Amino acid sequence: MRHSKVRDHIVTTASNLFYSKGYNLTGINEIIKEAGIAKATLYNHFPSKEDICIAYLQSKNVTFTKDINAFVNEAAPGKDRIYALFEFLKLFFDQKDFNGCWCLNTYTEMPKENETVREEIQQQKNDFIDFIKELIVENHSQESDNENMMLARKIYLLYEGAISESKLHQNTWPIEASLSLCKKILE
Template sequence: MKKQRGQTVTDKIIDTAERLFYKQGYNITGINQVIAEADIAKASLYKHFDSKADLLLAYMQRFHKDWLNRLEIRINKESDPKQKLLAIFDHMTERQLYREYRGCAFVKANNEAGDSNERVLAEIQNAKKHFKEIIEKLVINSDHKKLLTDQELTEMIFLMTEGGIVAASIFKQAEDLQSAKKIIQKLI
């Protein structure tokens, strides 16, 4: 991420942490590397964040907000309720391409810090619950074929998107997300 002129110190720190935590991992990324690459003083970092875990939490919170905004924009491009549901898979495919098939930032953070930090785990769980709530609202409004209950279809879409992201990360392609989309298309 390019740093923009006039960018706040907090944003510089979070931008740098996001890039490093996502690309190389939370545990491998040291505070000194964040400080060096953000081009800030150590005191500046600790003025804004008490710990590395607090920095991870701030990154997760901002990432969640930005992710939701992008998802809503993508969904709202569609007028048909069923197409809104299918747009989720297109959005996930686009994000995996953009992120060079590196997987889900929330899953990565969970694998590295979810067990050791309850606040980070709670933020990750909140993000995933929020995503499932979005799916559920779309399912309810979709007037789907009712081959599955609303709850079952919600769970299926959630699990298929999550699994599709993992497969994209492993196989370095997004075909599984598009296959999942085709399956859901038959059910709605």
């Protein structure tokens, strides 16, 4: 049974802790205490802490993908939808538990040897680049596929820089600066 109420509860609880405190600074004991379950219950649902981490990453990604899709679709087709990425980021930043990008954070916390987690993260980022590319294609589809990809990567880099640095400096200026730069290259 892949989806159970308890399982979802564990993922939600662990996700909040992993995201706000970090993966290595969150112990299993803290997760079960917060979730109000026994240790063996957790291990009945997940073979190891690493598996909870994967579930955490996937859960974050599902929500993110859904939310950002909905958000950009509220903007007018064209460049505004691309700019909306950064508006979305501002809302994200304003959330009281904002702690940057779960992917970058987790990638940093994991031992290099953990290829499972690394590949999950790389996949999510590549999916995000593809998502940006789609927005670009909608906007100026006269370019070659390769040029669209190049542009998508640049906007992706601006987004990533913005999320990392707004966290580090605890300020929105990186988001504003990235948006400004984004507008410049799309004009």
